[in-house]
Amino acid sequence: MTNADLLEQMIEQSGIKKNALAKMLNITPQSLYNKIHNLTKFNQQEMGLLKRWLKLSPEDFDAIFFASEVNSK
Numbered sequence: 849m850t851n852a853d854l855l856e857q858m859i860e861q862s863g864i865k866k867n868a869l870a871k872m873l874n875i876t877p878q879s880l881y882n883k884i885h886n887l888t889k890f891n892q893q894e895m896g897l898l899k900r901w902l903k904l905s906p907e908d909f910d911a912i913f914f915a916s917e918v919n920s921k
Contacts, residue, residue, distance in 0.1 A: 851915040864901065872901065873897060
């Protein structure tokens with residue numbers, strides 16, 4: 849499950865707007881929202897791209913995409 853709070857924080861720190869990030873991932877902004885908030889899942893390619901674009905450390909990557917407890921909004 850995705851840690852929505854941490855992912856939102858990392859997106860904010862990156863300076864990349866969510867609409868731009870959705871376009872970069874070739875998905876709609878609504879699809880990005882759904883993925884961030886655990887309504888649908890990120891695929892491996894999307895996770896890899898986010899790791900690179902958001903400059904996630906291995907620890908942050910694991911904490912975001914492999915969280916055992918998360919909050920969904």
